[in-house]
Amino acid sequence: MINTVIFDMDGVIVDTEPVHKYAFFKHFKQIGLEISNKEYDTFRGLSTKNLYQKIKDKYNLKQGVEELVQQKRNIFNQAFEEKKDLDLLPGMRNLIENLYKEKFQLILATSSARVTLTKVFNRFKLFPYFSHIVSGEDFPKSKPDPAIFLKAVELSKKTKQNCIIIEDSTNGVLAANAAGVFCIGYSNERSGDQDLKNANMIIHHFNELTPQIIKDLQGIN
Structure with a gap:
């Protein structure tokens, strides 16, 4: 049973996925990445840390993973607080x-x-x-x-x-x-x-x- x-x-x-997506794509733009919606869909289920490790390896990003995670998290936190209809x-x-x-x-x-x-x-x-x-x-x-x-x-x-x-x-x-x-x-x-x-x-x-x-x-x- x-x-x-x-x-x-x-x-x-x-x-919260629309808030996460907004934060990710805003951050991707800030760091000069062009990520398609199709590629983004393959990231679902990954932790933010592992997601950034994956794109860091793929796109040879210079920033450290923890720095990338915190930058995205700051965008998410602000958007989360502003989204009153969540x-x-x-x-x-x-x-x-x-x-x-x-x-x-x-x-x-x-x-x-x-x-x-x-x-x-x-x-x-x-x-x-x-x-x-x-x-x-x-x-x-x-x-x-x-x-x-x-x-x-x-x-x-x-x-x-x-x-x-x-x-x-x-x-x-x-x-x-x-x-x-x-x-x-x-x-x-x-x-x-x-x-x-x-x-x-x-x-x-x-x-x-x-x-x-x-x-x-x-x-x-």
Whole structure:
């Protein structure tokens, strides 16, 4: 029986992706890079640090990765504070609250840095619902590497068969597959060109999920 739900954050809990995209492209322009939307879509699921390491290697950037990360983060932070209409994705708060009432364990496993996820969780008062928070900045490799999800399962003190993952990106789904955990792919049209075909189940709105539906899912054996 499923009793633990592992959530990605960007594009699943809250749609901060447009803010991230704005910050990345503004920063790319500042440092003289021409990154296409198609190439940017391949970065989804990567931590900011690993994303900049990747483009630093590809485009021979002179700046250090930490400097690049901080420059982008400064742009994001300002945009995040200015965007007053930012909200949880439709149906997400209801799903979180209902799962919590039904004694599900909720865990966050996001590629976002702790400073970013903390801003989001403070803004929407989400910390009380989650037993554990796992940030991609704590791992040398990003999704599709499964390390972040394996850590989330370990923290849950449950078996993989008791857990599911909700993801919206190709890299996230592949990471869930590699971790051997049942994956629900959320088709978010604002997440760019993401291939969710390897998800065990695909939804288009969070009202398609209830505690009972999730409880009855069969974990991967």
